[in-house]
Amino acid sequence: MSRIYAQMPKKKCHESTEKPNILLVISDQLNWDYISAMGNSYVKTPNIDRLCRTGVRFDRAYAINPVSIPSRVSMFTAARPSKFGVFVPDEIEAEHTNIVPYVREKKIAFHLQQQGYKTYYGGKTHFRFSPKDMGFEIYAGSEEYRGVDCVPKAIAKLKKHAADHSDQPFFMVASLMNPHDICYAHIKDNRFDMEQILERTDGEGWKAKLRVSVLENLKIPEGEPGAGEYKPIDYYLRQAPPLPDNYMPQENEPSIISGIGEEKGMASAFGRYRGQYDETDWLLHRYAxxxxxxxxxxxxxxxxxxxxxxxxxxxxxxxFTSDHGESLGSHQMAGKGFFFDEVCHVPFIISHHSIDGGRVDSVNLICNGLDLIPSVFELAGAGADPTWEGKSIIPLLHDANHKLDRDIIPVEFVSGMGIITHNFYYGIYTSGKANNEQLYDIRKRPLQMENDALDPAYSKVLDDHRHHFKTAHRETLVRYGHPEVFMRYLNDKQ
Structure with missing residues (x-):
């Protein structure tokens, strides 16, 4: 950080007549706590740490849906992905809004342009429409999401903006790919499976750059035995985070995950690895x-x-935020898409010189999908859309005592819906024959290892969360036609 920047007097954003620039950085598949500023000693993230020092870190932020496409749909529409039929569970038939005409009508970037902003988008899209549909100028295409492509183009665009449009503020999106490349770090027989890695990264363009990323990041560094190669594994095992405290499968796990009594289970599907990886393999996965x-x-x-x-x-x-997290060996699974904290919980940091940096908000529940655009609009001085469900979190930046009027975060996932409250996860799975209703007391450690819906001691909490679920998902349940897969748990608790 420059000394000039560090010594600037702090002034709240609303005290300035100059509209602020806004830079939105999105990572892909980043766990909320894999940040060295949070005390994680297994990663070095000096640049995320910079944002933590100069901003507010929101430690109770969650994705509306822990999969890339629906999460990003929500981020740039401020609506639930189910509104557009995106990743609605297979068992559900529901009317939905056509997404492309919707975003062309709403034109998120256009509303910012009316406030005098230049609007730029670069990198990963993955939301079933184009940044142009929202009104953005594209500086890096949808396959230019790696640092080698997107970041230099973003820097060039910033330089050009400063030269050509110094009298206008900007809103820039930089949507980058990693740590998503973990999906290609295949492991077999306690070794990185170079044959499968090379096979799945074979190709030109983005695949060639994917191959470079995977091979370079897995390579043993200089100064270590085996430098430049991928064995011996002793190096990796010395550097790997230990297995998580919730490494074992959950007791009374939804059968659609475990596969017990089902034709197949999600936990052993491709890219999940339960039953394929042993403890050593999971340590290699966590190192990668x-x-x-x-x-x-x-x-x-x-x-x-x-x-x-x-x-x-x-x-x-x-x-700064991410679209979702990564299971990372919890419950012996990798990937995303589950109603588990490792994948629903996301990093969310806002940094600016006017903020008393280094503060952590561990109280307010944030939905990065629903709350992102309302927050951007407030910064830009654009009017809020009355149809938005989300809330601007800008009032939280300068008042540590401010509280959002919110006690529930809605969550949609590939096989159901749920809610997150201050102390609990409550969800209903639409697929599977057993254990479809789940309640987790997230104050427990290890996390989400048993279904508290089956414990009589939680009967009052369960009833309350059934009611909260109906309230939080009221409109979605109407759109879905109040399907029996949900209502069998909800009908008796009005």
């Missing part, structure tokens, strides 16, 4: 994930340095 996190952090650092070099950092709000 840390390296992809650090790869993303390096890209972020280059972008932050480019913003500083442009001379526009002083008046730029930086919003």
């Amino acid at each position: 994930y840390c390296r992809f996190v650090e790869d993303f952090d390096r890209e972020l650092g280059l972008l932050l340095d480019g913003l500083e070099a442009s001379g526009m950092a002083e008046n730029t709000f930086i919003i």
Whole structure:
């Protein structure tokens, strides 16, 4: 950070007549607590740490749906993905809104342009429409989501903006890929499976760059035995985070996950690895994930340095989040899409020189899908859309005592819906023959290892959360036609 920037007097954003710039950085598949500033000693994330030092870290932020496409749909529509029929459970037939005409009508970027903003989008899209549909100028295409492509183009666009449009603020999105490359770090027989890695990364363009990312990040570094190669595994095992405390499968797990009594279970599907990985394999998986996190952090650092070099950092709000997390061996699974904390819980940081940096908000429940655009609009001085369900979290930036009027976060997932409250997860699975209703007391450690819906001591909590579920998902249940897969748990509790 430049000394000039560090010594600037702090002024709340609403006290300035100058509209702030807004830089939104989105990672892919980043766990909320894989940040060294949070005390995680297995990753080095000096650039995410920079944002933590100069901003507010929201430790109770969650994705509306822990999969890339629906999560990103929500981020750029401020609506639930189910509204558009995106990742609605197979058992549900529901009317939905056509997404492309919707975003062309709402034109998120256009509303910011009316406030004088230049609007730029670069990198991963994955939301079934184009940034152009929202009114953005695209500086890096949908396959230019790696640091080698997106970040230099973002820096060039920042430099050009400073030169050509210094009298206008900007809203820039930089949507980067890692640590998603963990999905290609295949492991077999206690070794990285180079044959499968090379097979799945074979190709030109983005696949060639994917191969470079995977091979370089997995390579044993210089100064270590086996430097430049992928064995011996002793190096990896010394550096790997230990197995998580909820490594074992959950007791009374939904049968659609376990596969017990089903034709198949999600836990052993491709990319999940339960029953295929042993403890050593999971340690290798966790080591690899840390390296992809650090790869993303390096890209972020280059972008932050480019913003500083442009001379526009002083008046730029930086919003950082991820679309979802990664199971990372919890319950002996990898990937995303489940109603588990490892994949629903996401990082969310807002940084600006006017903020008393280094503060952590561990109280307010944040939905990064529903709350992102309302927050951006408030920063830009654009009017809120009355149809938005989400809330602006900007009032939280300068008042540590401010509380959002919210006690429930809605969550949709590939096989059901749920809610997150301050102390509990409650969800209903639409698929599977057993254990479809789940309640988790998230104050427990290890986390989500038993279904508290079956414990009589939680009967009052269960009844309350059934009611909260009906309230939080009222409109969705109407759109779904109040299907029996949900109502069998809800009908008796009005």
